[in-house]
Amino acid sequence: MSLSTIDKAFVKAFAQTPDVIAAAPGRVNLIGEHIDYSDGYVLPFAIADRTYAALRKRPDRLVRIASVQQRKLIVTVNLDDINPKLKGHWERYVLGVIWAMGINQGVNIMIDGHVPLGAGLSSSAALECSVATGLNDLFSLGFDLETLARLTQKAENDYVGVPCGIMDQSVSLMAKTGSALLLDCRDLSVRHVVFDVASSGLELLIIDTQAHHSLTDGGYAERRASCDSVVAKLGIRSMRELTLEKLETSKDEITETEFIRARHAVSEIARVIDAVAALEAKNFIELGALLNASHTSLRDDYDVSCPELNAAVNASLSAGALGARMVGGGFGGSAIALIKASHTQEVINAIEIEFKRNSFKAPRFFTSLPSQGAEIIQRGL
Numbered sequence: 006m007s008l009s010t011i012d013k014a015f016v017k018a019f020a021q022t023p024d025v026i027a028a029a030p031g032r033v034n035l036i037g038e039h040i041d042y043s044d045g046y047v048l049p050f051a052i053a054d055r056t057y058a059a060l061r062k063r064p065d066r067l068v069r070i071a072s073v074q075q076r077k078l079i080v081t082v083n084l085d086d087i088n089p090k091l092k093g094h095w096e097r098y099v100l101g102v103i104w105a106m107g108i109n110q111g112v113n114i115m116i117d118g119h120v121p122l123g124a125g126l127s128s129s130a131a132l133e134c135s136v137a138t139g140l141n142d143l144f145s146l147g148f149d150l151e152t153l154a155r156l157t158q159k160a161e162n163d164y165v166g167v168p169c170g171i172m173d174q175s176v177s178l179m180a181k182t183g184s185a186l187l188l189d190c191r192d193l194s195v196r197h198v199v200f201d202v203a204s205s206g207l208e209l210l211i212i213d214t215q216a217h218h219s220l221t222d223g224g225y226a227e228r229r230a231s232c233d234s235v236v237a238k239l240g241i242r243s244m245r246e247l248t249l250e251k252l253e254t255s256k257d258e259i260t261e262t263e264f265i266r267a268r269h270a271v272s273e274i275a276r277v278i279d280a281v282a283a284l285e286a287k288n289f290i291e292l293g294a295l296l297n298a299s300h301t302s303l304r305d306d307y308d309v310s311c312p313e314l315n316a317a318v319n320a321s322l323s324a325g326a327l328g329a330r331m332v333g334g335g336f337g338g339s340a341i342a343l344i345k346a347s348h349t350q351e352v353i354n355a356i357e358i359e360f361k362r363n364s365f366k367a368p369r370f371f372t373s374l375p376s377q378g379a380e381i382i383q384r385g386l
């Protein structure tokens with residue numbers, strides 16, 4: 006990325022020259038869904054699409070926020086007035102980060118977002134992490150990546166009011182080119198696992214179903230609450246301490262719904278570990294089977310899929326995918342399919358036909374190699 010793509014003229018008009026430009030990517034999650042808030046393991050990678058934040062210090066206590074995509078909206082707020090009750094739109098993610106990081110000096114921030122919105126690819130984490138990375142550098146705050154992940158999650162939870170886990174912000178900040186990020190959500194320790202399907206003639210197709218999801222609709226919070234309730238009733242610290250055997254013997258202490266939600270969490274944590282082993286052994290048949298098992302568990306036990314996601318997965322498999330599953334919070338958004346690179350068009354056609362047959366909105370398709378996490382891409386002009 007260079008300043009030419011962020012639109013020099015607009016930067017100049019808005020912020021003269023930026024002191025710093027930061028970038029942070031969206032993500033897909035290979036496997037490990039709905040377990041980040043249960044102390045599980047997750048295996049996401051950063052996609053190539055990024056959000057850019059150009060920042061410039063101000064001599065006063067004003068915060069001015071604008072975006073290349075919505076030129077009419079320039080928000081001006083005094084630092085002293087920033088609080089979670091302040092109404093607004095997308096700029097609340099930016100204000101939330103400023104609030105969570107305790108920024109104490111005025112700043113101009115211009116955003117250029119290239120992560121598809123509403124596709125379940127974490128455009129919000131990309132926005133938060135680009136701003137946090139820029140502020141950390143601009144004000145020499147010295148926060149490490151783990152702290153930045155926790156602060157950006159706090160911004161989303163406590164300022165914006167979305168009860169997300171820690172996965173999206175962590176991968177947006179910590180990912181490395183060419184690798185998926187094995188993240189232990191219990192302590193945020195990481196291992197970078199090489200994700201190279203191309204050399205085996207494979208490709209990971211990302212299918213944006215165009216069915217829109219919102220983590221604030223209640224379904225996400227309800228799933229989290231079920232997990233919290235299981236943990237409280239069984240007197241454990243998190244799902245991480247549970248095994249399928251222990252869950253079976255504790256069946257009478259929890260509701261039927263709690264049982265199947267917990268079954269998803271426990272089995273999904275195990276699938277992540279198995280997926281890492283399969284990846285490292287280049288056993289893509291096994292990896293595909295694990296993706297399928299993850300989808301089945303999310304669809305049947307966790308109940309967070311939807312007709313569009315199921316159609317994308319089923320059509321991919323019928324067209325020969327090795328494995329496919331929904332990704333992210335669910336109720337819409339994207340699915341992934343592990344396919345032979347030579348079959349991409351066939352799989353796309355099959356999904357398009359299935360969507361048409363069901364009168365669903367036309368899906369969008371992406372592919373992406375694992376990309377770099379948040380970084381400073383330029384200081385000054």
Ligand code: GLA
Pocket residue numbers: 037038039040041042169170171172173333334335
């Ligand atoms: C959303 C949340 C994440 C995670 C996923 C489900 O993307 O932001 O924290 O819980 O859903 O795995």
